[in-house]
Amino acid sequence: MRLRHQVYISCLLLIGLAACRSHQQDDNTFVFWSSSNPEEIKFTKQYVDRWNQAHPEIPFFFQPVPEGQSSEEVLLAAVVGKTTPDIYANMWQGDVEDFARSGVLVPLDTLDGFLELLYQRCDSQVIREITSADGHIYQVPWKVNPIMMMYNPDMFQSAGIANVPADYSSYLEAGKKIKAHAQAAKLGNQWLGISEVNPIWWQRFFNFLPLYYASSQGAPIVKDGKAAFNNEHGIGVFTFLQALYAKDYFPREQQKGQSDPFLAARIASTFIGPWTIEQNERFKTEGFKYDFIHMPVPDSMKGPIYSYGDPKNMVIFNTCKDPERAWLFLQTLISPEADRDFLALSGQFPRRKDLESNILFADYLQAHPKLIPFVQQAKYVKGMDSARYMKEVLDIISQEYEACVVYGQKTPEDAIEAAAKAVDLLYLNN
Amino acid sequence: MSKSKTISSYLLVSPYLAHILVFVLFPVGFSLFLSFHEWNIISPMEYVGLSNYEKLLQDQYFLKSLRNTLVFLGIHIPLQISIALGLAVILNQQIWFRAFSEAHFLCLSWYPV
Numbered sequence: 001m002r003l004r005h006q007v008y009i010s011c012l013l014l015i016g017l018a019a020c021r022s023h024q025q026d027d028n029t030f031v032f033w034s035s036s037n038p039e040e041i042k043f044t045k046q047y048v049d050r051w052n053q054a055h056p057e058i059p060f061f062f063q064p065v066p067e068g069q070s071s072e073e074v075l076l077a078a079v080v081g082k083t084t085p086d087i088y089a090n091m092w093q094g095d096v097e098d099f100a101r102s103g104v105l106v107p108l109d110t111l112d113g114f115l116e117l118l119y120q121r122c123d124s125q126v127i128r129e130i131t132s133a134d135g136h137i138y139q140v141p142w143k144v145n146p147i148m149m150m151y152n153p154d155m156f157q158s159a160g161i162a163n164v165p166a167d168y169s170s171y172l173e174a175g176k177k178i179k180a181h182a183q184a185a186k187l188g189n190q191w192l193g194i195s196e197v198n199p200i201w202w203q204r205f206f207n208f209l210p211l212y213y214a215s216s217q218g219a220p221i222v223k224d225g226k227a228a229f230n231n232e233h234g235i236g237v238f239t240f241l242q243a244l245y246a247k248d249y250f251p252r253e254q255q256k257g258q259s260d261p262f263l264a265a266r267i268a269s270t271f272i273g274p275w276t277i278e279q280n281e282r283f284k285t286e287g288f289k290y291d292f293i294h295m296p297v298p299d300s301m302k303g304p305i306y307s308y309g310d311p312k313n314m315v316i317f318n319t320c321k322d323p324e325r326a327w328l329f330l331q332t333l334i335s336p337e338a339d340r341d342f343l344a345l346s347g348q349f350p351r352r353k354d355l356e357s358n359i360l361f362a363d364y365l366q367a368h369p370k371l372i373p374f375v376q377q378a379k380y381v382k383g384m385d386s387a388r389y390m391k392e393v394l395d396i397i398s399q400e401y402e403a404c405v406v407y408g409q410k411t412p413e414d415a416i417e418a419a420a421k422a423v424d425l426l427y428l429n430n
Numbered sequence: 431m432s433k434s435k436t437i438s439s440y441l442l443v444s445p446y447l448a449h450i451l452v453f454v455l456f457p458v459g460f461s462l463f464l465s466f467h468e469w470n471i472i473s474p475m476e477y478v479g480l481s482n483y484e485k486l487l488q489d490q491y492f493l494k495s496l497r498n499t500l501v502f503l504g505i506h507i508p509l510q511i512s513i514a515l516g517l518a519v520i521l522n523q524q525i526w527f528r529a530f531s532e533a534h535f536l537c538l539s540w541y542p543v
Contacts, residue, residue: 098470102473
């Protein structure tokens with residue numbers, strides 16, 4: 001354990017040093033960190049080069065976020081070492097409140113023209129979602145990747161499932177049919193779906209969170225410093241997921257080290273974002289079909305179906321010498337043309353309200369029809385509540401998720417209540 | 431003991447003392463200090479009195495984990511002592527392969543767990 005801590009601290013120091021090195025630029029140079037995704041690097045480089053040619057008096061230096069176990073840890077090390085970039089463009093929304101409360105972010109609503117542009121770009125729900133507890137806004141809503149259910153229509157059809165299962169009952173019924181068909185036709189192990197069982201916080205982005213938002217139409221997880229998920233929706237999602245594992249419709253093992261189980265037609269469905277399309281197109285066998293639909297919902301559900309949007313936003317750190325100029329540059333990255341280029345290069349969606357109606361995006365979407373369900377879902381996505389400790393909250397939910405959903409050691413009522421109690425305790429006296 | 435011998439004795443144990451100070455005493459002391467504060471590394475440290483202990487006592491898993499630890503120790507320590515003592519007594523007898531067995535046990539204790 002001690003050795004692990006020593007290695008961890010050494011890594012943090014190395015990351016800090018690496019960050020220092022990258023910061024040793026000319027005093028006038030702004031430093032910009034993007035994610036390390038190759039497509040995003042290509043996009044950012046293109047726009048930084050363009051900016052540097054047009055504004056040599058305000059040069060920008062660009063680099064992907066330094067390597068680390070996670071970008072959150074790298075940022076933490078940079079904040080401690082005061083080596084943060086001027087702008088960071090891949091901030092998980094759930095981290096912003098902690099950074100904002102620590103005073104390391106620039107309140108963007110104090111910058112010239114920020115609010116006008118924000119209201120043009122986003123609807124009031126997004127603006128409410130990103131407004132901090134102190135009333136300021138510290139992030140530019142940049143991109144979303146809605147989580148949806150991907151399914152194999154041929155597997156459903158061969159198992160005698162006429163309609164794509166869209167609610168809890170029909171999804172469980174589909175599980176029964178897939179299992180029976182695989183046994184009768186001696187197809188070996190086939191499952192209705194697969195989801196990560198690891199009790200680490202961010203894995204709940206792909207099961208509990210989108211299902212909870214789908215069931216509750218985007219209700220909060222945390223509200224007024226208390227857990228807000230101890231309700232029919234939270235319990236309903238745990239009950240539904242527990243049944244999937246208890247009936248052996250989802251495997252508990254992760255099938256790692258094998259070929260992609262979905263593309264190998266061993267799994268009929270999975271909960272995933274639009275990034276999977278590129279991988280599917282590259283590795284699928286000829287004639288393999290797949291499609292997308294919203295997350296399964298309770299049988300009585302009516303109205304719009306929400307999902308988790310996995311939003312990543314842009315922030316300006318308080319180490320920035322001139323936030324007004326940094327904001328000028330940021331505006332070039334979120335112009336409609338930049339958003340179209342971003343979509344085309346990365347296959348990720350800009351978080352803007354006119355995605356479906358703006359003619360700029362129409363051509364690209366027409367050429368990539370697989371993305372259209374995601375565009376439609378993007379109208380109904382939720383990110384994270386603007387509250388502190390969201391990672392810890394998801395960690396607590398994950399502990400109970402493992403005990404209840406995966407191993408069936410607790411009833412959904414007890415597990416959700418235990419998680420809610422632990423979350424309330426987290427916010428006690430804060 | 432002469433003065434030079436005293437100094438050299440202290441010099442000889444100083445690496446061990448430094449190790450204890452840096453990797454045991456300081457972390458324990460700092461943890462105790464931190465337990466009265468709210469701190470996430472990036473914000474200034476804030477004194478919160480006994481608030482963290484209040485949270486600990488209300489934690490549904492704290493008493494359970496404490497009980498589990500005590501049960502584990504209650505089984506582990508008597509077993510460890512009785513088996514180790516029993517083996518030591520056997521190895522101290524005039525038995526065949528005594529030297530080999532002693533060397534073998536010593537080597538085992540060097541291997542990382």
